[in-house]
Amino acid sequence: MSDTSSRLRIVWIYPDLLSTYGDQGNVLILRRRAELRGIPTETVHVHSSDAVPVEGDVYLLGGGEDRPQILAAERLRADGGLKRAAERGAAVFAVCAGYQIIGETYGDDAANPLPGVGILDVRSNRGQTRAVGEIVADVDPALGVGRITGFENHQGRTAIGPSARPLSTTVKGIGNDDATEGAYQGQILGTYLHGPALPRNPALADLLLRWRVGQIPPLQPSWGETLHEERLAAALR
Amino acid sequence: MSELPLRAQLAAALGKGAASLSRATGRGDGSVIGGRIALKVEPDLLSKLARGRRLTLVSATNGKTTTTRLIASALRQLGEIATNEHGANMPTGHITALSNRPNARNGVLETDEKYLPQVLRETAPAVVVLMNLSRDQMDRASEINLLAKKWRDALAMSDTHVIANADDPLVAWAGLGARNATWVSAGQRWKEDSWCCPECGGHLKRDPDPHWECPECGLRRPDTTWAVNNATDTVTDPNGQEFRLQLHLPGDANRANGVIALATAAAYGIHPEQALPRLREIESVAGRYTSIVTSGVEVRLLLSKNPAGWLESFAVLDPPRVPVILSVNAQIPDGKDTSWLWDVDYTVLRGRRVFVMGERRTDLALRLETDEVPFEVVDRVDQVIGRLKSEQPDITKIDVIANYTAFQQIRTAYGRVQ
Numbered sequence A: 001m002s003d004t005s006s007r008l009r010i011v012w013i014y015p016d017l018l019s020t021y022g023d024q025g026n027v028l029i030l031r032r033r034a035e036l037r038g039i040p041t042e043t044v045h046v047h048s049s050d051a052v053p054v055e056g057d058v059y060l061l062g063g064g065e066d067r068p069q070i071l072a073a074e075r076l077r078a079d080g081g082l083k084r085a086a087e088r089g090a091a092v093f094a095v096c097a098g099y100q101i102i103g104e105t106y107g108d109d110a111a112n113p114l115p116g117v118g119i120l121d122v123r124s125n126r127g128q129t130r131a132v133g134e135i136v137a138d139v140d141p142a143l144g145v146g147r148i149t150g151f152e153n154h155q156g157r158t159a160i161g162p163s164a165r166p167l168s169t170t171v172k173g174i175g176n177d178d179a180t181e182g183a184y185q186g187q188i189l190g191t192y193l194h195g196p197a198l199p200r201n202p203a204l205a206d207l208l209l210r211w212r213v214g215q216i217p218p219l220q221p222s223w224g225e226t227l228h229e230e231r232l233a234a235a236l237r
Numbered sequence B: 001m002s003e004l005p006l007r008a009q010l011a012a013a014l015g016k017g018a019a020s021l022s023r024a025t026g027r028g029d030g031s032v033i034g035g036r037i038a039l040k041v042e043p044d045l046l047s048k049l050a051r052g053r054r055l056t057l058v059s060a061t062n063g064k065t066t067t068t069r070l071i072a073s074a075l076r077q078l079g080e081i082a083t084n085e086h087g088a089n090m091p092t093g094h095i096t097a098l099s100n101r102p103n104a105r106n107g108v109l110e111t112d113e114k115y116l117p118q119v120l121r122e123t124a125p126a127v128v129v130l131m132n133l134s135r136d137q138m139d140r141a142s143e144i145n146l147l148a149k150k151w152r153d154a155l156a157m158s159d160t161h162v163i164a165n166a167d168d169p170l171v172a173w174a175g176l177g178a179r180n181a182t183w184v185s186a187g188q189r190w191k192e193d194s195w196c197c198p199e200c201g202g203h204l205k206r207d208p209d210p211h212w213e214c215p216e217c218g219l220r221r222p223d224t225t226w227a228v229n230n231a232t233d234t235v236t237d238p239n240g241q242e243f244r245l246q247l248h249l250p251g252d253a254n255r256a257n258g259v260i261a262l263a264t265a266a267a268y269g270i271h272p273e274q275a276l277p278r279l280r281e282i283e284s285v286a287g288r289y290t291s292i293v294t295s296g297v298e299v300r301l302l303l304s305k306n307p308a309g310w311l312e313s314f315a316v317l318d319p320p321r322v323p324v325i326l327s328v329n330a331q332i333p334d335g336k337d338t339s340w341l342w343d344v345d346y347t348v349l350r351g352r353r354v355f356v357m358g359e360r361r362t363d364l365a366l367r368l369e370t371d372e373v374p375f376e377v378v379d380r381v382d383q384v385i386g387r388l389k390s391e392q393p394d395i396t397k398i399d400v401i402a403n404y405t406a407f408q409q410i411r412t413a414y415g416r417v418q
Helices: A024-035 A066-079 A081-088 A097-101 A202-213 A223-236 B006-024 B031-041 B045-050 B064-078 B091-100 B116-123 B144-156 B169-175 B251-267 B272-280 B307-316 B339-343 B361-370 B381-391 B404-413
Strands: A008-013 A041-046 A058-061 A091-095 A105-107 A113-115 A122-139 A147-160 A165-172 A180-185 A188-191 B054-059 B081-083 B106-110 B127-130 B161-165 B180-185 B226-229 B234-236 B242-244 B291-294 B297-303 B324-327 B354-357 B397-402
Touching: A008 A024, A008 A202, A024 A041, A024 A058, A024 A202, A024 B339, A024 B361, A058 A081, A058 A097, A066 A081, A066 A097, A066 A113, A066 B144, A081 A091, A091 A097, A091 A202, A097 A105, A097 A122, A097 A147, A097 A188, A122 A180, A122 A223, A147 A165, A147 A180, A147 A223, A165 A188, A165 A223, A202 A223, A223 B361, B006 B031, B006 B045, B006 B091, B031 B045, B031 B091, B045 B091, B045 B116, B054 B064, B054 B116, B064 B081, B064 B106, B064 B251, B064 B272, B081 B091, B091 B106, B091 B116, B116 B144, B127 B169, B127 B251, B144 B169, B161 B169, B161 B251, B169 B180, B180 B251, B226 B251, B234 B251, B242 B272, B251 B272, B251 B307, B291 B381, B297 B307, B297 B381, B297 B404, B307 B397, B324 B404, B339 B361, B354 B361, B354 B381, B381 B397, B397 B404
Parallel strands: A008 A041, A008 A058, A058 A091, A091 A188, A105 A122, B054 B106, B054 B127, B081 B106, B127 B161, B161 B180, B180 B226, B297 B397, B324 B354, B324 B397
Antiparallel strands: A105 A113, A122 A147, A122 A165, A165 A180, A180 A188, B226 B234, B234 B242, B291 B297
């Protein structure tokens, strides 16, 4: 957590543009899993007309349709706050359209490359087919997260540059390119698991918390763990 | 319609035959198969069947079926009406509806959002009714910004009279493409898909509700001539005259449907005083809002398919002592992605007895746990009734909110109540 406050500051970037399908779930679960461990939190919703604060601990970006995605990228680049926060060492968790725009470039609806925020060394553009459905992937063992599950719904394909690493290896679904899913670089993490990726993968939520506060005690398994197991079994059946 | 060309007559007749066969063999109501066969014989059939009629197309994310029914009831005083009341809202369903009523001068067709531009071109309707657009089954549906753009372009090419909800920015922007529009203030509870200006992308200023405007490009809510007032249950018409709605169908969403229906009836020359008694007669629409009475308990069924719909359903729940069952499936008609459950705020259910069921009840369980709403996991409605009756024998009412196939399963379990 930042030195000036004992609260974990969660910053939700542009819910007016990047909150297409359940993205709020990531905010709610991160907050809940922190608070169940006695870590106080503060959540800031930053609208696209507001400046992005630089003192946050975890920045969350969600999914969006083509046009809102372009608007969000333009505004984030002009604002500069997210980039400064990342340079300060804040954690970033970006989903789907949000994942694409924190990279170096992403594609518009005609596959023209557009500049991203440039805090994650990935390049995305439109693929030939739309990837829609349940996805399962094994996270890089260095992160201690295990197997993740989610729903993907995107046209983009993503290539990972030398400074970033794939978040996971795809077991089912498409992800970046049919082989890997998501990417991370330090505490900047992007994924195509859209909407409630953290509710469906409690271990991924705990990774973000560990990054910010160090070791955290385990929680009593509850509905999040049940859902995780149930969706894994359903996807691999 | 007796002057239909021979080929079109044949196509329509074949379609009707297939439809009755489908019904007779218990495969469905025949609306889709009949239209599909007819289209094979005469691809231009929809245009030919529409010719010479005064049609209204009704499109929206939520409330299409109900509003189509309300408008059809109001228009029946003009005579026979062609309408797709079973909700078959694509061109095949429209063909069936029109073939079944060859002599109806007037018609009301519920129209799938995606098909609206095509059906608009083919049927040249007198009126197009547009109510709301919000996120819905995005694993298979179009992005709504794109949809609004297609609506706007199609309307710009037509002479139709648009009757649209000015309070929904995306809908209003689409309707502003038309040359002739009547603007209705029908309200908008779910705003999470319309913070961003449809014209330029600016962050909309939405204060005081229902006003909205874009500080960047100046796009603003059109001035309205019809308005609903939810607090007083009244509608104001363009002459400033007020009418009590007193619909049987519950909630603000149905008041919105009601004011839209009254404005549409007025476009056909029917005064609200004449239309209202007919709107009030409607108690349920294709099972929606139906109550089943079982073991002395009234079980009310609310169909809601997306976040905007759930928000409206929460608002019509009976007082807090009435328990509620939430049931969610994720089959193809429901959308296979349950992410939208996280867009809804469940904290309003605190203090109410809540049960979760359906194929995706674990998603609901985690969602409610996160919002700190206590709940119980169950398999069936009768299990809930049994449990409640054993605890409080005087229980009289339960509400059920379910998405599409979950709703149909419950209806089927109780004998497809209408």
